[in-house]
Amino acid sequence: MPRRDLAALPKAHLHLHFTGSMRVETVREMAAEHRLRLPSALDPGSYPPELSAADERGWFRFQRLYDAARHCVRGEAEMRRIVREAAADDGAEGSRWLELQVDPTSYAPFVGGITPAIEIVLDEARAVSRDARRNGSAQVAIVVAASRVRHPLEARTLARLAAHHAGDGPGEVVGFGLSNDERRGATADFAPAFRIAERAGLLLTPHAGELLGPTAVETTVEAIGPQRLGHGVRSVEDPRVLDLVVERGIGLEVCPGSNVSLGVYPEAGAVPLRRLVDAGAQVALGADDPLLFGSRLVDQYETARDLGLDDAALADLARASFAMSRAPQEVRRRAEADVDAWLAQDPGDGSGS
Structure with missing residues (x-):
């Protein structure tokens, strides 16, 4: 039966990590250049790796692979390459707007500090966004993310850095997040950092509700x-909490591929996407860390289709992704019109996916 091409559906991508966005071929090239040995799980014969972070040992293995890839990024040219390739890969899948999540701390030693690190990323994001329509890339904005495994005072430093570069357009910082193992650290200890970001008008989008x-x-x-919440998928386990999320209009960045790879759910069919949507939650699909999970943005929409969402519901997810984003009004208006056009076409006109 013919189906509309999901890569042609205009969408925004709101949950993608900087290192996790990398092409595995890029990581291998960087490792070879710096004479670094990658874990065997990133070798061609073993890729993508089998992961589960349902327990501390599993998370350690995931983090080890992530850190190994991150250690290959050792300078400005490589940081720019990651932004450029992420924008190109997203654009090829119909993403018009990408909010790329970055913790500049890890790259700071190679470029002279966290300020140069974030400025390099922002400068390249502006460059690729200027050429986006001509090259078919996504326009790129940045979410600065603190880490739960570092001291909350470091989060405040990052929040001030994010606030200094705050804006609402491509090549600017549009949000502030909190990532890494949510079983670590006390969430309330990071609240002062989020108040700094809030005063600067930044979108607040911490991770919560995947591993816990x-x-x-x-x-x-x-x-x-x-x-917004990064993930938030497990709010379905308590109707009262799900009602809280819906009533407050908190958007959920749901990443089915991540949920399965990290062992949160045993298979894609168990991801409660339908329950979230049916409850009235605002949901945008994200790929999280394609480098380690082996699935990108269109794969998440294909999973949603396999879960029983028809094309009208998939179009609603795409619309929600723009509504939850900080994309400029012009980008949103054009995307809305093109989503309508995608849905209006005869499924037989597309190549399917």
């Missing part, structure tokens, strides 16, 4: 007051 359940979602909502 609905209590972590509620704690994060009450302590931080986010507009």
